[in-house]
Amino acid sequence: MSNKGQTLAEKILNFKSPGVSAGDIAIADIDLAFVQDTTGPLTMRQFNNSGFQYVANPEKTIIFLDHAAPSPNRQLSNDHLFLRQFAREKGIALSEVGNGVCHQLVAENFACPGDVIVGSDSHTVTAGALGAFATGMGSSDIAVAMALGKTWLRVPESFLISLKGTFPRGVYAKDLILHLIGLLGADGATYKALEFNGEALTDITMSQRLTIANMAVEAGAKVGLFPSDEVTRQFLAAQGRADHFRPLVPDADATYERTIAMDLSQLMPTVSLPHTVDNTCAVHEIKGTKVQQAFIGTCTNGRLDDLEIAAGILEGKKTHLSTRLLIAPASRRVLKEAISKGYIPTLLEAGAIILPPGCAACLGLHQGILGDGEACISTANRNFRGRMGNPEGLVYLASPATVAASALRGEITDPREVL
Amino acid sequence: MAGKAIKGKTLKLGDNISTDLITPGRYAHLRSNLPELAKHVLEDADPEFAAKVQPGDILVAGRNFGLGSSREHAPVVIKMSGINAILVKSVARIFFRNAINQGMPVLICDTDKIAAGDEVEINPDKGIIVNTTTGAVLSCGKIPPLMSAILDEGGLISYIQKHGDFVL
Numbered sequence: 001m002s003n004k005g006q007t008l009a010e011k012i013l014n015f016k017s018p019g020v021s022a023g024d025i026a027i028a029d030i031d032l033a034f035v036q037d038t039t040g041p042l043t044m045r046q047f048n049n050s051g052f053q054y055v056a057n058p059e060k061t062i063i064f065l066d067h068a069a070p071s072p073n074r075q076l077s078n079d080h081l082f083l084r085q086f087a088r089e090k091g092i093a094l095s096e097v098g099n100g101v102c103h104q105l106v107a108e109n110f111a112c113p114g115d116v117i118v119g120s121d122s123h124t125v126t127a128g129a130l131g132a133f134a135t136g137m138g139s140s141d142i143a144v145a146m147a148l149g150k151t152w153l154r155v156p157e158s159f160l161i162s163l164k165g166t167f168p169r170g171v172y173a174k175d176l177i178l179h180l181i182g183l184l185g186a187d188g189a190t191y192k193a194l195e196f197n198g199e200a201l202t203d204i205t206m207s208q209r210l211t212i213a214n215m216a217v218e219a220g221a222k223v224g225l226f227p228s229d230e231v232t233r234q235f236l237a238a239q240g241r242a243d244h245f246r247p248l249v250p251d252a253d254a255t256y257e258r259t260i261a262m263d264l265s266q267l268m269p270t271v272s273l274p275h276t277v278d279n280t281c282a283v284h285e286i287k288g289t290k291v292q293q294a295f296i297g298t299c300t301n302g303r304l305d306d307l308e309i310a311a312g313i314l315e316g317k318k319t320h321l322s323t324r325l326l327i328a329p330a331s332r333r334v335l336k337e338a339i340s341k342g343y344i345p346t347l348l349e350a351g352a353i354i355l356p357p358g359c360a361a362c363l364g365l366h367q368g369i370l371g372d373g374e375a376c377i378s379t380a381n382r383n384f385r386g387r388m389g390n391p392e393g394l395v396y397l398a399s400p401a402t403v404a405a406s407a408l409r410g411e412i413t414d415p416r417e418v419l
Numbered sequence: 420m421a422g423k424a425i426k427g428k429t430l431k432l433g434d435n436i437s438t439d440l441i442t443p444g445r446y447a448h449l450r451s452n453l454p455e456l457a458k459h460v461l462e463d464a465d466p467e468f469a470a471k472v473q474p475g476d477i478l479v480a481g482r483n484f485g486l487g488s489s490r491e492h493a494p495v496v497i498k499m500s501g502i503n504a505i506l507v508k509s510v511a512r513i514f515f516r517n518a519i520n521q522g523m524p525v526l527i528c529d530t531d532k533i534a535a536g537d538e539v540e541i542n543p544d545k546g547i548i549v550n551t552t553t554g555a556v557l558s559c560g561k562i563p564p565l566m567s568a569i570l571d572e573g574g575l576i577s578y579i580q581k582h583g584d585f586v587l
Contacts, residue, residue, distance in 0.1 A: 075448035138491030138517035187483035364444035384439040
């Protein structure tokens with residue numbers, strides 16, 4: 001092994017393939033391989049086509065039914081049948097419709113610091129919040145990862161995102177990552193690792209880290225990594241997984257291709273305008289833009305604290321008559337806790353529509369498809385043309401606070417005006 | 420990459436062609452029926468694309484081609500449309516891997532030097548693209564060795580069937 005200081009990405013890939021550094025090809029054993037229901041059927045067909053009979057590590061392989069949940073049509077229902085049968089035949093776990101979004105369930109139940117995780121979904125990067133090298137791949141790669149129990153990875157160069165300060169009132173992790181993507185551009189970190197660190201880290205919760213890591217891919221990054229620290233330890237302990245904790249920090253003399261310093265106290269509520277995620281501006285610059293739909297949920301912002309923020313803004317109030325508010329908790333656990341803490345009753349009273357845990361309206365196959373010319377403000381991670389099921393729809397991305405405030409007024413609203 | 424030149428007429432698109440533009444989520448129910456899914460290839464980027472494309476054509480686009488989802492259906496439907504190679508200014512990493520895994524070459528070059536309808540000849544081994552319509556000679560980056568080996572076998576599944584493992 002070289003004596004050169006290692007980034008988090010280099011450190012984790014060295015656990016699997018000793019001696020590698022940025023630019024090298026690592027062959028890595030997989031700690032978790034998973035698929036979801038829109039990429040899973042092709043993965044399983046590729047697996048069968050390759051002639052493999054057995055999944056190398058059934059206990060480290062999961063199928064999630066979350067994108068079409070419950071299925072809106074016959075074809076996707078038949079895809080679910082195919083995946084359920086594959087799971088039974090190969091002895092691998094399947095997370096049923098209604099349990100929640102794969103990335104949330106991976107964070108709650110499976111991801112550990114130092115793991116290598118691959119999933120046939122681009123937002124697999126979410127688990128980087130726990131210090132796992134987690135990245136999205138296509139169906140052929142996941143089929144081979146399932147069959148061999150390993151994959152190949154080019155060790156990425158890293159950008160250090162150094163964070164200081166604290167979030168001002170009305171500003172959240174979502175605003176940070178949208179601002180950063182605006183700064184880098186949608187291809188500004190292609191093939192790179194984004195590594196978050198700095199004195200602000202101790203105040204950034206696991207839920208916020210998941211929001212940030214989730215969107216690393218929207219700047220083109222291969223992974224978005226956080227160190228494994230006290231926040232990680234407490235999160236794992238709260239999930240009953242205290243024994244999965246291991247501390248993980250980059251070396252002080254690690255080499256970064258680029259360093260970007262961000263002061264949280266200087267950030268503003270931020271929004272991505274149609275049709276690219278890097279098309280960002282401050283919310284107040286477009287305030288007054290009418291929205292017919294507001295959506296709070298997804299692997300980006302469908303967690304308990306997100307629903308708490310929304311409930312806080314909407315408590316005792318009603319959503320605007322011209323705006324429907326959709327809420328999709330990221331997991332069954334989030335939904336149960338949001339009910340017991342009173343957030344769901346508050347949101348229902350305010351006029352919200354509660355959708356089952358899952359991807360819901362995010363990717364345009366059900367549960368909230370836009371009409372021609374309609375605009376939606378959403379806590380999701382993508383606003384590409386056609387994303388919400390209609391190329392004539394417009395999608396704006398923002399924090400749960402901005403979305404809740406906009407649902408209240410029927411137009412894009414700076415949350416600081418209603419907090 | 421077997422040293423074979425790829426010749427063809429080009430179809431051209433712009434920057435940021437996302438996987439949602441290539442194969443939108445609203446057609447997710449067709450993903451187990453690829454011939455039907457392929458009818459909608461690139462529909463939201465160019466509604467005439469499926470009608471225009473001819474077997475052997477070469478797809479040319481700008482920056483950050485294939486950004487977004489990991490859906491391998493994106494290169495699958497492009498390949499099914501008859502496209503033989505993709506030339507772009509830059510490519511998103513998951514799409515790049517998926518395209519190579521499907522046996523579809525993706526090469527990086529200055530695509531401003533190629534107009535829609537130009538005939539081009541790609542020599543991947545030499546890292547050269549000749550625009551035979553204008554006479555311009557463009558350099559293109561080479562595909563990294565492991566990916567080039569996967570491409571030589573026609574994709575990842577055939578590569579693994581042949582080698583049984585990754586060979587570095």
